[in-house]
Amino acid sequence: MLTCREFADFIMAYLDGDLPEAQREAFQEHIGICPPCVHYLDSYKETIRLGCLCRDGEGPPPEDAPEALVEAILAARRKG
Amino acid sequence: MSDADERAFVEALQSGDDAAYEKLVREHSGRMLAVARRFLREEDDARDAVQEAFVSAFRAIGNFEGGARISTWLHRIVVNAALMKLRTRRRKPEESIDELLPHWKDDGHPEATPGPWSPERLLDRDQLRSLVAGGIDRLPDSYREVILLRDIEELDTAEAAEMLGISTNAVKTRLHRARQALRETLDPALREDA
Ligand SMILES: [Zn+2]
Numbered sequence: 619m620l621t622c623r624e625f626a627d628f629i630m631a632y633l634d635g636d637l638p639e640a641q642r643e644a645f646q647e648h649i650g651i652c653p654p655c656v657h658y659l660d661s662y663k664e665t666i667r668l669g670c671l672c673r674d675g676e677g678p679p680p681e682d683a684p685e686a687l688v689e690a691i692l693a694a695r696r697k698g
Numbered sequence: 699m700s701d702a703d704e705r706a707f708v709e710a711l712q713s714g715d716d717a718a719y720e721k722l723v724r725e726h727s728g729r730m731l732a733v734a735r736r737f738l739r740e741e742d743d744a745r746d747a748v749q750e751a752f753v754s755a756f757r758a759i760g761n762f763e764g765g766a767r768i769s770t771w772l773h774r775i776v777v778n779a780a781l782m783k784l785r786t787r788r789r790k791p792e793e794s795i796d797e798l799l800p801h802w803k804d805d806g807h808p809e810a811t812p813g814p815w816s817p818e819r820l821l822d823r824d825q826l827r828s829l830v831a832g833g834i835d836r837l838p839d840s841y842r843e844v845i846l847l848r849d850i851e852e853l854d855t856a857e858a859a860e861m862l863g864i865s866t867n868a869v870k871t872r873l874h875r876a877r878q879a880l881r882e883t884l885d886p887a888l889r890e891d892a
Pocket of ligand 1: 621625648652654655
């Protein structure tokens with residue numbers, strides 16, 4: 619029997635498919651009997667999904683860099 | 699840009715064509731600055747990291763091989779430059795992540811019982827994005843950089859380990875704790891019964 623604490627420790631390995639068979643079975647058994655841990659697992663997955671919102675391509679397209687920065691970079695190249 | 703166009707563009711860069719360099723900087727610096735800003739809290743630091751990234755890229759362009767896309771190549775370079783800059787800005791000693799992790803009773807049950815979330819019902823996309831960015835910002839740097847590399851910048855475990863100079867197991871452990879801590883900070887705002 620897993621405790622809720624052990625269940626939480628194993629989540630990432632479970633999602634990555636890294637848990638050995640016996641632990642994976644114990645993990646799945648815990649899912650069947652412990653609704654709060656199911657909520658925890660779901661919200662852990664949601665945390666990863668919501669992180670994607672911060673990626674480029676998810677939000678508005680990035681603005682152009684300030685002209686002063688572009689000029690400084692091009693000047694740095696000319697200096698070599 | 700098609701593969702053929704990109705090959706021609708890389709050749710122009712490698713032959714020192716000024717117009718190609720200007721195009722490279724104008725097309726990629728905005729996106730690279732957005733990446734650097736996620737890692738660095740000060741705008742000046744983010745801009746410095748982008749400039750340092752381009753200087754590294756200019757030096758290395760002769761070795762650029764067609765296998766990777768230029769955008770992917772520059773992304774790795776600016777992430778690396780931002781990490782270097784972050785190293786020089788580290789708060790010392792780093793605060794512990796323990797306070798942000800879930801708390802457990804001696805019998806292995808959680809102190810606070812987890813409940814269901816309804817993010818999209820409670821907040822719109824922009825609110826969610828700023829909530830998550832704020833949550834990531836609260837993490838200690840050594841956890842913040844791992845969650846940024848893996849979950850936001852989409853590097854794999856081995857790449858993140860190499861950039862940070864730590865083992866793949868350390869990356870996995872830190873990523874799991876960082877996600878758990880982020881989950882805790884988001885929880886009050888995203889609970890269905892909030
Ligand atoms: Zn449980």
